[in-house]
Each structure stands twice: as structure tokens, then as C-alpha cells.
Amino acid sequence: MDYEQIKNRLSPCGLDCSKCYAFDGGDIKKHSEQLKVALGNFDVYAERFTELLHGDIFRKYPDFKAMLAHFASAECQGCRKEHCKLFRDCKVRDCHEEKGVDFCFQCHEFPCKHTGFDEHLQQRSVHNNKRMKAIGVEGYYHEVRDKQRY
Ligand code: SF4
Numbered sequence: 021m022d023y024e025q026i027k028n029r030l031s032p033c034g035l036d037c038s039k040c041y042a043f044d045g046g047d048i049k050k051h052s053e054q055l056k057v058a059l060g061n062f063d064v065y066a067e068r069f070t071e072l073l074h075g076d077i078f079r080k081y082p083d084f085k086a087m088l089a090h091f092a093s094a095e096c097q098g099c100r101k102e103h104c105k106l107f108r109d110c111k112v113r114d115c116h117e118e119k120g121v122d123f124c125f126q127c128h129e130f131p132c133k134h135t136g137f138d139e140h141l142q143q144r145s146v147h148n149n150k151r152m153k154a155i156g157v158e159g160y161y162h163e164v165r166d167k168q169r170y
């Protein structure tokens with residue numbers, strides 16, 4: 021994968037949009053769609069198993085199904101194409117374009133305090149960008165590509 025392809029996966033803050041639950045082309049959406057198909061008409065059986073197996077866990081199936089449907093309906097195209105649906109106060113998306121950089125570490129103001137992130141995400145973003153600065157964007161991507169986002 022070359023720099024441009026990696027850039028389309030990684031947001032300027034260094035998070036991997038392709039692993040986000042809200043990403044249209046991500047694994048979480050893909051596996052949720054597959055699980056929805058595999059479960060078929062499980063609603064009926066969830067009720068039956070509640071009785072047959074005295075299984076209170078099956079009472080929770082409607083909530084599980086709603087969560088699965090939510091994951092399966094993900095439609096975000098990623099940070100490079102639209103504003104983030106999760107971090108609504110994110111200032112980085114517009115800011116990195118104004119500064120003319122692909123990632124925050126390439127900006128002369130990095131690390132800045134006007135990302136709009138909460139403390140947790142701010143620390144993550146600074147860590148991600150310092151790592152990219154140290155080992156390069158390609159090296160960073162190879163380091164995180166098999167790691168879970170959550
Ligand atoms: S832009 Fe935000 S909501 Fe969309 S895939 Fe990336 S992290 Fe997820």
C-alpha cells in the first residue's frame with residue numbers, strides 16, 4: 021500500500037477510519053451484515069430458547085439485534101471525505117487542509133491545543149502523530165494495521 025492509499029485510511033489525527041464502527045467499508049460493518057444474514061429469523065428462536073432453556077440471556081436478543089443493525093448500517097466515507105460522525109467537535113479535519121498538511125505532525129504548530137478533542141483523544145492523537153514522525157507514515161501504518169481500534 022503506497023502513501024496515498026494509507027493516507028485515505030488514516031485520518032490527520034492518526035486514527036484508522038477503516039476500523040471505525042461507523043465506516044462504510046470497514047470490517048465491523050462487513051461482519052455485522054454477515055451475522056445478520058446468518059442469524060436469519062432468530063427472533064422467534066430467541067423467544068423459544070428463553071422458555072426451553074430457561075435462558076434469560078435470550079431475552080436480550082432484541083437489544084443485540086438493534087446494535088447489530090446499527091453496525092451494519094454504517095455509512096461514513098471516512099475523515100478524508102466527510103466530517104467525522106463521532107467527534108463532532110473535531111477541528112483537525114478543516115485545520116489540516118488550511119495548514120496544507122496531510123497529518124498533524126507535518127504542521128509547524130504540532131502538538132497544538134486547538135484540535136477540539138477531549139483529553140483522551142488528544143493524547144491518542146499526539147501519540148499517533150509522534151509515532152508517524154518517528155518512523156514515517158508507512159512504518160506507522162504497518163505497525164497499527166493489524167491492531168484493533170477499540
Ligand atoms: S470520519 Fe469519524 S466516523 Fe467516519 S470513519 Fe473516520 S473516525 Fe469513523
Ligand code: SF4
Pocket residue numbers: 111112115116119121123124125127128129130131132133134135
Ligand atoms: S494546527 Fe493543530 S490541528 Fe491544525 S494541523 Fe496543526 S497540529 Fe493539526
